[in-house]
Amino acid sequence: MLAAGAAVVTVVLWASAFVAIRHVGHEFSAGALSLGRLLVGSLLLGAMVFTRPRRWPAKGDWKPLLVCGLLWFGVYNVALNAAEQRLDAGTAAMLVNVGPLLIALLAGFLLGEGFPRQLVIGSVAAFGGVVLIGTSSSEGRAETWGVVLCVAAAVSYAIGVVSQKPLLARLPALEVTWLACTIGAISCLPFAPTLIREAGDARPATIWWVIFLGAFPTALAFTTWAFALARTSAGRMGATTYLVPPLTIFLGWLLLDESPAPLAYAGGALCLIGVAISRLKPKRTAHPADETAPAPD
Numbered sequence: 001m002l003a004a005g006a007a008v009v010t011v012v013l014w015a016s017a018f019v020a021i022r023h024v025g026h027e028f029s030a031g032a033l034s035l036g037r038l039l040v041g042s043l044l045l046g047a048m049v050f051t052r053p054r055r056w057p058a059k060g061d062w063k064p065l066l067v068c069g070l071l072w073f074g075v076y077n078v079a080l081n082a083a084e085q086r087l088d089a090g091t092a093a094m095l096v097n098v099g100p101l102l103i104a105l106l107a108g109f110l111l112g113e114g115f116p117r118q119l120v121i122g123s124v125a126a127f128g129g130v131v132l133i134g135t136s137s138s139e140g141r142a143e144t145w146g147v148v149l150c151v152a153a154a155v156s157y158a159i160g161v162v163s164q165k166p167l168l169a170r171l172p173a174l175e176v177t178w179l180a181c182t183i184g185a186i187s188c189l190p191f192a193p194t195l196i197r198e199a200g201d202a203r204p205a206t207i208w209w210v211i212f213l214g215a216f217p218t219a220l221a222f223t224t225w226a227f228a229l230a231r232t233s234a235g236r237m238g239a240t241t242y243l244v245p246p247l248t249i250f251l252g253w254l255l256l257d258e259s260p261a262p263l264a265y266a267g268g269a270l271c272l273i274g275v276a277i278s279r280l281k282p283k284r285t286a287h288p289a290d291e292t293a294p295a296p297d
Helices: 002-024 030-049 059-083 089-096 099-110 117-134 144-167 173-187 189-201 204-229 234-256 262-278 288-292
Strands: none
Touching: 002 089, 002 204, 002 234, 030 059, 030 173, 030 189, 030 204, 059 089, 059 144, 059 173, 089 144, 089 234, 099 117, 099 144, 099 234, 117 234, 117 262, 144 173, 144 204, 173 189, 173 204, 234 262
């Protein structure tokens, strides 16, 4: 139940992030927004990490940490921010959500999680919903470069999740998230002059939205994600994020006046059904020997 609750928090906050990025993108460029968001997240996560006993990574942990930090926190944020300056929030969320299929594929091969039937069926159904939304809901024209950037973000996200999963068996979720976020922030430091200049010209409300992105969709949501990921498979956890596109579409309609086509709602329902299927646990068939085994003394 705790893992499921953490996953819900993550999904809601990540959906809100797509809408906030779309809004903030009018005053902050992709790199500057990434650096600002990651700096806020790193500072808040670091404050929590250093108030409790720490378990520092072993030498062998740094390679997957660097992969996770550079790709998921660094490349993913820059690519997504740039994409949302060309695409509406809902379309970007739908395109990025090819990531869970990549996660399931990579986790099956690299982490030995295999390909459970309910995960495959659920992922295919949910991906069908994403495709249905993507072909019917966006009022704007999806620029080719924006689509390419979303696919790049999805690939970075998938590789980052798969590299993060083994670390969570050895390190606390909070520390893994803080270290990866800090690595991502360091990789974005070349955008510091742009961030300073754009922050000086931005409205105070826009700066508060950047702080929101760092505090909630980054510091809190990535921590709840890592907490839940440590307690379930990468493939099943990745499939949970198929809930993000329909929620993003709703928030985009509510806050940005981006209205999806009616057929998109059918796609959102298909996403929900796919996630429900992928979360099912296979039934265990009792062995005949188990039925005749004597009860323990």
